[in-house]
Amino acid sequence: MNRLVFQNIFRFILLVLLQVVLLNRINFYGYLNPFVYILFILLLPFETPGWLLLLISFVTGLTIDIFSGTPGLHTAATLLAGFTRPTVIKLVGERDEYNASMYPSLQNMGLKWFMTYTFILVFLHHTVLNFLDVFSFAEFFRTLLRIIISTIFTVLFIIMIEYIFVSRKEKR
Amino acid sequence: MRNILAFIVRFHFLLLFIVLEVVALAMLVNSTYFQQSAVLNTGNRITGKFYTSASNITGYLKLRRTNELLSIENAILRQGSDMSFLKSDSNTFWKNDTLYRQQYQYIVARVIHNSVGKRNNYIMLDKGKRFGVEKDMAVITPNGVAGTVVSVSENFAWVMSVLNKHTRISARIRKNDQMGTVVWNGVNPSVGTLNDIPAHVKLSRGDTIVTSGFSNIFPAGLMMGTINDFRVEQGEHFYIIPFTFSVDFNSLDYVYIVRNLMKDEQEELKKTTEAQANE
Numbered sequence: 109m110n111r112l113v114f115q116n117i118f119r120f121i122l123l124v125l126l127q128v129v130l131l132n133r134i135n136f137y138g139y140l141n142p143f144v145y146i147l148f149i150l151l152l153p154f155e156t157p158g159w160l161l162l163l164i165s166f167v168t169g170l171t172i173d174i175f176s177g178t179p180g181l182h183t184a185a186t187l188l189a190g191f192t193r194p195t196v197i198k199l200v201g202e203r204d205e206y207n208a209s210m211y212p213s214l215q216n217m218g219l220k221w222f223m224t225y226t227f228i229l230v231f232l233h234h235t236v237l238n239f240l241d242v243f244s245f246a247e248f249f250r251t252l253l254r255i256i257i258s259t260i261f262t263v264l265f266i267i268m269i270e271y272i273f274v275s276r277k278e279k280r
Numbered sequence: 281m282r283n284i285l286a287f288i289v290r291f292h293f294l295l296l297f298i299v300l301e302v303v304a305l306a307m308l309v310n311s312t313y314f315q316q317s318a319v320l321n322t323g324n325r326i327t328g329k330f331y332t333s334a335s336n337i338t339g340y341l342k343l344r345r346t347n348e349l350l351s352i353e354n355a356i357l358r359q360g361s362d363m364s365f366l367k368s369d370s371n372t373f374w375k376n377d378t379l380y381r382q383q384y385q386y387i388v389a390r391v392i393h394n395s396v397g398k399r400n401n402y403i404m405l406d407k408g409k410r411f412g413v414e415k416d417m418a419v420i421t422p423n424g425v426a427g428t429v430v431s432v433s434e435n436f437a438w439v440m441s442v443l444n445k446h447t448r449i450s451a452r453i454r455k456n457d458q459m460g461t462v463v464w465n466g467v468n469p470s471v472g473t474l475n476d477i478p479a480h481v482k483l484s485r486g487d488t489i490v491t492s493g494f495s496n497i498f499p500a501g502l503m504m505g506t507i508n509d510f511r512v513e514q515g516e517h518f519y520i521i522p523f524t525f526s527v528d529f530n531s532l533d534y535v536y537i538v539r540n541l542m543k544d545e546q547e548e549l550k551k552t553t554e555a556q557a558n559e
Binding site: 128129132140141158159162163166169173175177178179180181183184187188191238240241242243247250 | 292293296297300301303304305306307308309310330334393395397398399400402404438445465466467
């Protein structure tokens with residue numbers, strides 16, 4: 109149990125640093141802002157109680173907000189991702205196979221499952237994030253394009269990170 | 281009572297979500313214009329230190345370009361100094377202090393955090409209250425306008441970049457003094473839009489856009505950019521004018537924060553006049 113907590117704190121620090129130091133500085137004609145820190149929420153154990161999931165999402169979003177100077181923006185989006193996570197897990201299915209310490213990683217759940225799960229939550233997160241940032245529907249299609257491109261890149265990034273971790277564990 | 285408790289226990293997940301989301305949205309709404317929230321000001325200190333060390337490293341990579349800009353500016357300033365003028369008659373030149381009163385002071389600062397890819401971009405500078413930086417001061421570069429200070433902490437300042445949804449800078453076209461408003465539509469970090477120029481005005485590509493100085497924030501005549509294109513939408517009476525920014529927002533490094541020494545006086549006058557009009 110302690111190992112699980114430690115592992116998650118380590119992952120949190122790593123992903124926040126990756127987001128703030130590297131990814132926040134990436135921008136490609138204003139359309140590409142990958143937000144990979146959401147992976148932290150995705151990888152929390154299945155058995156995380158609901159209230160804890162929400163609190164963790166809140167803190168994660170707030171941390172990113174503090175570093176990007178956008179109070180409330182990432183908090184709201186990440187919170188929604190945390191809130192919908194249980195539903196999405198139910199939707200994507202294969203409930204009976206997992207146990208308490210297990211978390212929904214690529215390695216545990218397989219590529220197809222993980223990709224569907226990641227795509228749904230990342231898309232949701234990016235949609236809320238971008239529309240809250242623009243705060244109007246006036247530039248609807250431009251915002252939509254931004255959401256789609258960023259979502260694709262975030263999902264690719266996440267799969268890439270997961271593959272790196274999987275191969276590292278296999279080598280041991 | 282028990283029913284209420286049962287209700288809370290049963291729906292605690294949903295209720296907690298709503299409460300937290302409301303907190304998040306409240307933060308977002310209250311900070312949209314001026315990022316003054318307590319979270320940010322404490323956050324400023326932490327992130328400021330962090331970004332300072334990051335920018336200390338990246339600063340080296342830009343040295344050549346920065347030096348170039350500084351020397352160009354030095355040359356321009358030198359041209360304006362007494363030394364560069366040949367005395368055309370035997371009289372001595374005087375700086376007449378009663379005719380020229382200093383209105384603007386400049387504080388040099390470094391950009392330690394900057395973005396161009398978002399819809400609302402902000403810049404962080406390494407000078408704060410300690411150096412006399414205040415809210416609503418202008419931030420300019422040797423090439424033109426960069427933004428407006430929206431919040432300051434002891435050592436750092438948050439600047440709303442021109443690349444922001446809330447940017448509205450009063451500007452004019454230099455050749456005919458027509459006044460309009462500069463906004464940014466969020467697509468291209470090198471292209472802004474000038475609105476509110478009446479459709480009867482004659483324009484041509486390459487015309488220069490400068491600040492009007494009507495806002496009490498920006499000095500008049502600062503370069504903003506050059507006109508790319510212009511069109512009038514059907515049924516409208518004003519041009520939409522996309523123009524190229526003279527500033528490359530992606531490579532901001534050293535900037536000047538502008539203090540308007542007469543701003544208080546100007547605003548005081550405006551306030552008293554408005555108060556009188558309301559009476």
